[in-house]
Amino acid sequence: MGKEHIKDVILAKARELIKEQGGFTIKELTDATHVNIAAVNYHFGSKDQLTKVIIDDVINDLKTVLTFYMYKLERGMKIDDFLKDIVNGIYDFTVKNAGLLKYLFYSFDREELTTSELINAFFSDNEFTKLVYHHVAKLVDSDNPKEILARYTIFFATGAAPMLLQLMQGKKGLSATFNDEEFKNYYVEQMMKLLN
16 A cells, blocks of 8 residues: 555544544554554654544535535525525535534544634634635625624524534434424524524
8 A cells, every 4th residue: 555545544534433433542543444553643643633634624625515605606696595505505514524523513622623723714814714704795785894704603603503403413303403494494584684
């Protein structure tokens, strides 16, 4: 196996273990990949660094989903359709990545890292937030940075609610609610009221 292939195998298996089990030990990872601890350390430096790569990947995957919907809005999609699509997109992303997201949100031993990664990804001055602020400014027809941040914060919180509720409930409970079209319509309607 080439070095890059080993690195990819380690990364994929660590991500899979987090997705399935909510975490992993180095022993579980090395047993599953048939590599030694030295290979993990060589490619990632430590379990913490490997975990940071996975967290960055999950955040970037979510940003990709959200960016896709923002560009649809830019191309003339109706705001109601946009909100429905983004709620569905976030929900589908959550179901697909539930174990990874649980690890991201509930890793208390890594609280400092995960919290700062989330804040940096969605609220610091970066290309993604600039794109979001641009779309929010157009959406609310304002150039006031405080109003734009307030609207984005409200939108982020209401858009993240299905994700957080699904994570707290697991595969039972609210998942049926969020798959109910009538409920989704009410949810989007209430989001619109918050944004207006």
